[in-house]
Amino acid sequence: MRFEIDYTSEFKYPEPVWESQNLLRACPTSDAHQTLLHYELRTLPVARVHSYVDYWGTRVDAFGARAPHDRLSIHARSAVETRPSGPMAAAPAWKRLSDPAFIEAHLEYLAPSRHTAWNEALRAEAERRAAPAGADIVGVVLSLHRMVGSSLAYVPGSTAVGVDVNDVLRGRKGVCQDFAHLLIAMCRSLGIPARYVSGYLFSESSESEREPQVESVKVKTHAWAEIAIPGAGWWGLDPTNRQEIGPRHVKIGHGRDYDDVLPLRGVYLGGGDHKLDVCVSIRREAPAQQQ
Amino acid sequence: MMLARHAEDLFWAGRYIERAEDTARLLDVTYHGMLESPLLDAASAWRELLELLYLEQAFAAKGQPVTDSTVTEFLVLDPGNAGSIVRSVARARDNARNVRERISTELWEAINILFLELHARDLRADLEREPYQLYRFVRTRCQTISGVSAETMSRDDGWRFLLLGRMLERAEMTCRLLSVRFGRSSHAAVPSDVHYWIAVLKSVSAFEAYLRAHRAQIEPQDVLEFLLLSREFPRSVLFALRASESELVRLGGETAPSRPERLLGRLRADLEFMDIHEIIDNGLPAALDSLQHGILAVAEAVERHFFRAAAPPELHVFESV
Amino acid sequence: MTSDLFTDYQRGDFFDEVFDGQGEIRPHYRPLVDRLRALPSDELLRRARLRDTILRNLGITFAVYGEAQGIERTWPLDLIPRIIPADEWRHVERGLVQRVRALNCFLEDLYLGERAALREGVIPTWLVQSSAGFCREAYGIPVPRGAHCLVAGIDVVRDAQGTYRVLEDNLRTPSGVSYVLENRATLTRVLPLVFAQHRVRPVNHYGASLLSALRSLAPASASDPPRIVVLTPGIYNSAYFEHAFLARQMGIELVEGRDLVVDDHVVFMRTTRGLSRVDVIYRRVDDEFLDPAVFRSDSILGVPGLLAAARAGNVSLANAIGNGVADDKAVYAYVPALVRFYLGEEPILPNVETYLLWEAEQRAAALSRLHELVVKPVDASGGYGIMIGPKATEEELAAVRKAIEARPRSYIAQEVVALSRHPTLVDDTQRGGGRIEGRHIDLRPFVLSGEKIEVIPGGLTRVALRKDSLVVNSSQGGGSKDTWVLAADENGTSG
Numbered sequence A: 001m002r003f004e005i006d007y008t009s010e011f012k013y014p015e016p017v018w019e020s021q022n023l024l025r026a027c028p029t030s031d032a033h034q035t036l037l038h039y040e041l042r043t044l045p046v047a048r049v050h051s052y053v054d055y056w057g058t059r060v061d062a063f064g065a066r067a068p069h070d071r072l073s074i075h076a077r078s079a080v081e082t083r084p085s086g087p088m089a090a091a092p093a094w095k096r097l098s099d100p101a102f103i104e105a106h107l108e109y110l111a112p113s114r115h116t117a118w119n120e121a122l123r124a125e126a127e128r129r130a131a132p133a134g135a136d137i138v139g140v141v142l143s144l145h146r147m148v149g150s151s152l153a154y155v156p157g158s159t160a161v162g163v164d165v166n167d168v169l170r171g172r173k174g175v176c177q178d179f180a181h182l183l184i185a186m187c188r189s190l191g192i193p194a195r196y197v198s199g200y201l202f203s204e205s206s207e208s209e210r211e212p213q214v215e216s217v218k219v220k221t222h223a224w225a226e227i228a229i230p231g232a233g234w235w236g237l238d239p240t241n242r243q244e245i246g247p248r249h250v251k252i253g254h255g256r257d258y259d260d261v262l263p264l265r266g267v268y269l270g271g272g273d274h275k276l277d278v279c280v281s282i283r284r285e286a287p288a289q290q291q
Numbered sequence B: 001m002m003l004a005r006h007a008e009d010l011f012w013a014g015r016y017i018e019r020a021e022d023t024a025r026l027l028d029v030t031y032h033g034m035l036e037s038p039l040l041d042a043a044s045a046w047r048e049l050l051e052l053l054y055l056e057q058a059f060a061a062k063g064q065p066v067t068d069s070t071v072t073e074f075l076v077l078d079p080g081n082a083g084s085i086v087r088s089v090a091r092a093r094d095n096a097r098n099v100r101e102r103i104s105t106e107l108w109e110a111i112n113i114l115f116l117e118l119h120a121r122d123l124r125a126d127l128e129r130e131p132y133q134l135y136r137f138v139r140t141r142c143q144t145i146s147g148v149s150a151e152t153m154s155r156d157d158g159w160r161f162l163l164l165g166r167m168l169e170r171a172e173m174t175c176r177l178l179s180v181r182f183g184r185s186s187h188a189a190v191p192s193d194v195h196y197w198i199a200v201l202k203s204v205s206a207f208e209a210y211l212r213a214h215r216a217q218i219e220p221q222d223v224l225e226f227l228l229l230s231r232e233f234p235r236s237v238l239f240a241l242r243a244s245e246s247e248l249v250r251l252g253g254e255t256a257p258s259r260p261e262r263l264l265g266r267l268r269a270d271l272e273f274m275d276i277h278e279i280i281d282n283g284l285p286a287a288l289d290s291l292q293h294g295i296l297a298v299a300e301a302v303e304r305h306f307f308r309a310a311a312p313p314e315l316h317v318f319e320s321v
Numbered sequence C: 001m002t003s004d005l006f007t008d009y010q011r012g013d014f015f016d017e018v019f020d021g022q023g024e025i026r027p028h029y030r031p032l033v034d035r036l037r038a039l040p041s042d043e044l045l046r047r048a049r050l051r052d053t054i055l056r057n058l059g060i061t062f063a064v065y066g067e068a069q070g071i072e073r074t075w076p077l078d079l080i081p082r083i084i085p086a087d088e089w090r091h092v093e094r095g096l097v098q099r100v101r102a103l104n105c106f107l108e109d110l111y112l113g114e115r116a117a118l119r120e121g122v123i124p125t126w127l128v129q130s131s132a133g134f135c136r137e138a139y140g141i142p143v144p145r146g147a148h149c150l151v152a153g154i155d156v157v158r159d160a161q162g163t164y165r166v167l168e169d170n171l172r173t174p175s176g177v178s179y180v181l182e183n184r185a186t187l188t189r190v191l192p193l194v195f196a197q198h199r200v201r202p203v204n205h206y207g208a209s210l211l212s213a214l215r216s217l218a219p220a221s222a223s224d225p226p227r228i229v230v231l232t233p234g235i236y237n238s239a240y241f242e243h244a245f246l247a248r249q250m251g252i253e254l255v256e257g258r259d260l261v262v263d264d265h266v267v268f269m270r271t272t273r274g275l276s277r278v279d280v281i282y283r284r285v286d287d288e289f290l291d292p293a294v295f296r297s298d299s300i301l302g303v304p305g306l307l308a309a310a311r312a313g314n315v316s317l318a319n320a321i322g323n324g325v326a327d328d329k330a331v332y333a334y335v336p337a338l339v340r341f342y343l344g345e346e347p348i349l350p351n352v353e354t355y356l357l358w359e360a361e362q363r364a365a366a367l368s369r370l371h372e373l374v375v376k377p378v379d380a381s382g383g384y385g386i387m388i389g390p391k392a393t394e395e396e397l398a399a400v401r402k403a404i405e406a407r408p409r410s411y412i413a414q415e416v417v418a419l420s421r422h423p424t425l426v427d428d429t430q431r432g433g434g435r436i437e438g439r440h441i442d443l444r445p446f447v448l449s450g451e452k453i454e455v456i457p458g459g460l461t462r463v464a465l466r467k468d469s470l471v472v473n474s475s476q477g478g479g480s481k482d483t484w485v486l487a488a489d490e491n492g493t494s495g
Helices: A094-098 A100-105 A120-133 A137-151 A165-171 A176-189 B004-036 B042-052 B056-060 B068-076 B085-098 B105-120 B123-129 B131-152 B157-182 B194-203 B207-214 B220-229 B237-252 B259-272 B276-307 C027-038 C041-058 C086-112 C125-130 C177-190 C192-197 C206-215 C240-250 C306-311 C335-343 C360-368 C394-406
Strands: A002-024 A034-044 A050-053 A059-065 A069-082 A194-201 A215-219 A222-229 A233-238 A249-255 A264-270 A275-285 B315-320 C077-084 C151-158 C164-170 C228-231 C253-255 C260-263 C266-271 C274-277 C280-283 C316-318 C354-356 C373-377 C411-415 C421-426 C435-444 C446-449 C453-455 C460-464 C478-485
Touching: A002 A194, A034 A059, A050 C306, A059 A069, A059 C306, A069 A249, A094 A100, A094 A137, A120 A137, A120 A165, A120 A176, A137 A176, A137 A222, A137 A233, A165 A176, A176 A194, A176 A222, A194 A233, A222 A249, A233 A249, A275 B315, B004 B042, B004 B068, B004 B085, B004 B131, B004 B157, B004 B194, B004 B276, B004 C266, B042 B056, B042 B068, B056 B068, B068 B085, B068 B123, B085 B105, B105 B131, B123 B131, B131 B157, B157 B220, B157 B237, B157 B276, B194 B207, B194 B220, B207 B220, B220 B237, B220 B259, B220 B276, B237 B259, B237 B276, B259 B276, C027 C077, C027 C192, C041 C077, C041 C177, C077 C086, C077 C177, C077 C421, C077 C435, C086 C151, C086 C164, C086 C335, C086 C446, C086 C453, C177 C192, C177 C206, C177 C240, C177 C460, C177 C478, C206 C228, C206 C240, C206 C280, C206 C446, C228 C240, C240 C253, C260 C306, C266 C306, C306 C316, C354 C360, C360 C394, C394 C411, C421 C460, C421 C478
Parallel strands: C077 C478, C228 C253, C228 C280, C280 C316
Antiparallel strands: A002 A059, A002 A069, A002 A264, A002 A275, A034 A069, A050 A059, A194 A222, A194 A249, A215 A275, A222 A233, A264 B315, C151 C164, C151 C435, C151 C446, C260 C266, C266 C274, C354 C411, C373 C411, C421 C435, C435 C460, C446 C453, C460 C478
């Protein structure tokens, strides 16, 4: 599918800001499942943007605003083409997880991180949920994925950025970051490598694959997980929406957790407490070639 | 060209040292004015002094009666009073320490020693027993600092900011002194108490210089003229403004005069070409008031022009989903 | 009574820098010892007091600015210098240059290259990835000439056989060179005649060498000459004296984070005449405090946007970000392997024998003789948190054993190095002029990666002033000696 994505952030400050320095991670990546066709960033006040690819492979746009301002607008437009991924057909045995080469290749996604530091209770819960699937890795992951999706209530604004993943499990509610962190923590607690993905989801209310219409939705940036399946690469799962990743998911980048790939961070001097509005609109385009 | 932050530190070091010295002088003269003229109402003399220093409200907030000891303690050693001598010296020292690499060891030591010695003394006992010694001690130490800085600092931008700070502070303090002494309707009639005018001159160490200029004739009008308009005497308002101006000009070096330079130039010119009788006839209080505000505006303009670059520290970190 | 200070000197069971195994004075020390022996005891006392006066006048202090009263504590400098003959120094110098070259290669490979050393298994990937010093934000930040460690302080010790070994690498913000320079300035005035008798290689060119090295780091867009500043955390930092000293020596501005600002990814200094561009920053602020926009901190020590400016190639940072991975105590054990891998050479200076407790065999062997070994947590610095087996109690040994078994990847074990000893004046300002006793020493040479890698002759010799102590850090009661490297054609013969 082809999408045009408009990401907009608007800062408003009660008093003039002397200076701000920002790091934006809003650009869709190119990989086996999608190709970035076009990306453009504009800011107001106008700023020189320095772009680079970070350690995790995500494109970062760095820019600052030095003239006093009481408003900062960030507008990133991109066009991306996604491809469906096939179903997960692999069924590797559990012991493949202990293969030293496999572990070595996924070290950073096996260790706990700031937002995915599990406690004993979480690990025990993961084990409990995994037990029925036995030694089938894919089955275990699916059980955890379903558990997270069904146990947690999606409640926007219920959690602040950085809530403890053990509290998410206990509280049984959260936003997409929390769903993703919980799934990741549960997988890692059982020795299954998992990573955090930031991206956009073209969510639509109707299933209308057969009649691709040009349609536009307003969303927030979304978060999901990718699980490493021995011999089968990374498997994308969206626990918030209880589905596998498909062509409606547009990936920006991945990391150990939210900290590594958060969409926008920075500092500003002066200004008082800021008000931030983030708005993403995604428009589905007719595909370039008709099948 | 120097770091804006260092320039600001030197500017304020100059202001605080001058402030400490001038506060000591004012205390000295008020105290001795009372000793020499026992008819003077002590409480109102102290109140006048607090007013002069814009500290009447701060003192009133303490809820203490106006007496010799409460007021002098407040002005000398009270750490809660931002204008006390002890606080002014502490701040001057902080400023100097920040620029320690730029000033001579002697200058740093002179300031540091004043700070350490004030701390080592039992100031309360000093004020009780021999306040004269204490005020004189502060005065002479500040004069030492002044002398050491003049002898050990190259005449670079750092020196200019130090001097600018001192001179602007001096101009303002002298203005205030005059506006309290002269600017009240109760003194519109010329007081016959010559001791009063002697005390005023002595508060700025101008007594002997004045006598040489006016030959033992102590007329209030002449005293006013001397302290406002003398070009020779280093503590007159005009002298201080002219000294400030010449440092500002040297700090400029651009094609057009800077805003502080323009403000100060105009202020100085207005003062220089004033006729003293005109001032008195048209309203002394207003004239002194506007002069004082003019000096404050220049100080603010200096801050904004040279130090504005020194950023505010409030840093906000944010993240967003 | 004629005081022959050395009559009662106990060499002990250690390598002694001055006295050899037969109790004879090593040739390169003879003039010094003869002279000291000839001094009457009150003369030595006078020299010690002169030294104190000079140090006070020079204002050499440490950890002083943190004290509210501005009272200065002077630096403890022993009167007796440490002397290194030319051929020994040549050996150490070659070893240091080689080691720093390999470390620079490793850092370049890790942050800007193919990570070959990891791929080839020269050093385990897990070790690097889990190292607290591994800085993912450093990835992709260009470093001119690959000079990641512009200034390195490599701690070197001598074992019981007199072999020089590297004890520790300090690659982030190594300090101490200012004391090297001030020690020399002081000692030449306190012992002028002895100094004149030897041909001691000078050290006072350090400022010029450092400046030159910083210049060679300038980005392509820099002006000529490049504008360089020293970035300090400020007057409350314990090494502030050195920051100010070096800025003065090099004739460049000393700034704090708030004096700098980044505009369109270019760094500027705030001056009274507006903004002035900066090309190279010799930063003595730790990585985590450098840029609040990148590192999770509301620190005001840093400069928002600094890393983006470095990435854009508009400013160079010395030392580069992320060096902590290479002076990690666990990575230390692999440095000889890195030398072989990147340079294809045998390491000239060996490490102290180190056991990797995450390797089962080495762990088992170490646990069986814990009371004989030194155990170091992989993350400590400043000499804290180390267990010295022979001095530990049963409880301490048991606790460490438990910790190792729980987290073997967090510890290394090393043989106790019987650090060499050097005659040192004890109680030198007491009546009678003190006496000479042996004290353990180490050496911190400073290595500059300019156009060529250069080592300042000698470096900081640190002395454990407490009797029998092996801990030389100044923050824990250490002192220092002036270090004399003799010029090449004088091989230790007197005259």
